[in-house]
Amino acid sequence: MTEGARKTKRSRDLFARAQRVMPGGVSSPVRAYRAVGIEPPIISFGSGAQVVDVDGNQYIDYVCAYGPLILGHAYPAVADVLAAAASRGTAYGATSELEIELASVIEEAFPSIELLRFVNSGTEATMSALRLARAYTGRSKILKFEGGYHGHADGLLVQAGSGQATLSLPDSPGVPASFAAETLVAAYNDVSAVEALFEACREQIAAVIVEPVAGNMGVVPGSPSFLERLRELTSQYRALLIFDEVITGFRLCYGGAQTLLGIEPDLTCLGKIIGGGLPVGAYGGRREIMELVAPLGPVYQAGTLSGNPLAMAAGIVTLKAMEDRSVYEQLEVKSIYLEDGLRRAAGEAEVPVRINRAGSMLTMFFTNEDVTDLSMAKRCDTGRYAAYFRSMLDHGIFLAPSQFEAMFVSAAHGDADVEATIRAAEQTLSSIR
Numbered sequence: 001m002t003e004g005a006r007k008t009k010r011s012r013d014l015f016a017r018a019q020r021v022m023p024g025g026v027s028s029p030v031r032a033y034r035a036v037g038i039e040p041p042i043i044s045f046g047s048g049a050q051v052v053d054v055d056g057n058q059y060i061d062y063v064c065a066y067g068p069l070i071l072g073h074a075y076p077a078v079a080d081v082l083a084a085a086a087s088r089g090t091a092y093g094a095t096s097e098l099e100i101e102l103a104s105v106i107e108e109a110f111p112s113i114e115l116l117r118f119v120n121s122g123t124e125a126t127m128s129a130l131r132l133a134r135a136y137t138g139r140s141k142i143l144k145f146e147g148g149y150h151g152h153a154d155g156l157l158v159q160a161g162s163g164q165a166t167l168s169l170p171d172s173p174g175v176p177a178s179f180a181a182e183t184l185v186a187a188y189n190d191v192s193a194v195e196a197l198f199e200a201c202r203e204q205i206a207a208v209i210v211e212p213v214a215g216n217m218g219v220v221p222g223s224p225s226f227l228e229r230l231r232e233l234t235s236q237y238r239a240l241l242i243f244d245e246v247i248t249g250f251r252l253c254y255g256g257a258q259t260l261l262g263i264e265p266d267l268t269c270l271g272k273i274i275g276g277g278l279p280v281g282a283y284g285g286r287r288e289i290m291e292l293v294a295p296l297g298p299v300y301q302a303g304t305l306s307g308n309p310l311a312m313a314a315g316i317v318t319l320k321a322m323e324d325r326s327v328y329e330q331l332e333v334k335s336i337y338l339e340d341g342l343r344r345a346a347g348e349a350e351v352p353v354r355i356n357r358a359g360s361m362l363t364m365f366f367t368n369e370d371v372t373d374l375s376m377a378k379r380c381d382t383g384r385y386a387a388y389f390r391s392m393l394d395h396g397i398f399l400a401p402s403q404f405e406a407m408f409v410s411a412a413h414g415d416a417d418v419e420a421t422i423r424a425a426e427q428t429l430s431s432i433r
C-alpha cells in the first residue's frame, strides 16, 4: 500500500460501535492508538506473519499479540490441536493430562522451576508470585524498576511501563497510597540505587521483581552486572529474586533469559508464548517456596479456567515446536537482518535512532542517545515515532502503537517480509526526517 491508500471505512464504523460498548473501544489501552493519533484498524484475521483488517488491508505483523505468537498467526499445528481439544470440551474444573504435560515441559526447560502453578494471565502470575514472596519472607515491601511492567495488579502500577508509560498515566488512581507505599522503585540498570534501597530497607524487602530484558519501555536489556548484583543482594538480604519472563520466557531461548544469563531466580513468572496465543500465565520456582501455595500451604490463589485444556494444548504444541533449536537460530538471523536494515535506513535518511535488540524482540528508539532506562526512553521523540508508525501502517507494516513497546519477529516472518519491512522503513524515514 502507498501512503494514505488504506481503506478504513469499515474499521471506522466498527470502532465507533466498539466505543459505544467498551471503554475506548478496546480490551486493553494500548490498542486504542491514542499515542499515534489515528484510529486503530479492526482486525479480521491473522495468518502466518500477516494480519488483515476488516477493510481488507494486509499488514506484516510485528505486534504478534505483544509476544505470544512466536510461531506466527494460526500456526497449523496449533489450529489443529485446538480444534481437536475443543471437541473434547473446553474446561473441566479438574486437572487434565495436558496440564501435567505442559508443566513438565516448562520445568524441563527452566531448571529453577521445581513446581509451577498455571493462571490465566501474566498479571495473575506476577500478582501471585509477589503474594507468595511476601508470605515466604514474612515481609511486605517489593522492589520494582521504573518502566518495568508486570501487569496491572495494584502494587505493581507504580511507575510502570507499557501502556502506563505510553499514555503518560500517573500511578493509577484506585491504588491506595498504603499499597503503593509497599512498592519501592529504582531506575533499571542502576545498581547503586538498588544497593541504597537495600541498605535503607534491609529485611523489609520481600522480593525484587525484574524483567531480565525489559520489553515495556521499549526493549532495554538488563546488563549482566546489574542482574548478577540483584541476585547477590537478594541472597544477602534473604529477599526473593523474581524474574518476570512473561515476554522473554521461550522468546530469547528455550530456557528464557535466566538460561542465557546463568542466573537462577527464586521465582519465575511466565505467560504469552507458553499458551500459544491462548490466555495463560504461570509462576513457579523452588519447591520449598511453591509448597506454600494452597492446597499444600496457606497462600491462597485460584482460578476457574487456570490450566484449561485449550491453552494447555496450544502451549504444548508451541513449546514442542520451539524445542527445535534451529528455530531460534533462524529467528536470530532474521532479527539481525531486520535490525541492520532499519539502522541503515535511518542512517541514509539521517534520522537519529538507537535500536535495542534481544533475540527476536527489538525497538527502534527515535533518539540520538543510548537507551538503558525509562528516563532515557522517555526522552525519545514520540511524535516522530507516531509519524513513523502511521506511515509504516500505510505501507502495510503493523507495529505497536507506542514507542515503549517491542517489535516481535516470529518464525513465520520470511526473508521477503523482512525485506519489505526495510523498504517501507526506507520510504517512511526519508519522508519524516
Ligand code: KE4
Residues within 6 Å of the ligand: 028, 029, 030, 031, 066, 120, 121, 122, 123, 124, 126, 149, 150, 151, 152, 162, 163, 211, 215, 216, 244, 245, 246, 247, 271, 272, 281, 405
Ligand atoms: P498480561 O496480564 O497482559 O497477560 O501480562 C502482563 C505482563 C507481565 N509481565 C510482562 C513483562 C509483560 O510484558 C506483561 C504484558 N505485556 C503487555 C505488552 N507490553 C501486554 C499488552 C497489553 O497490555 O495490551
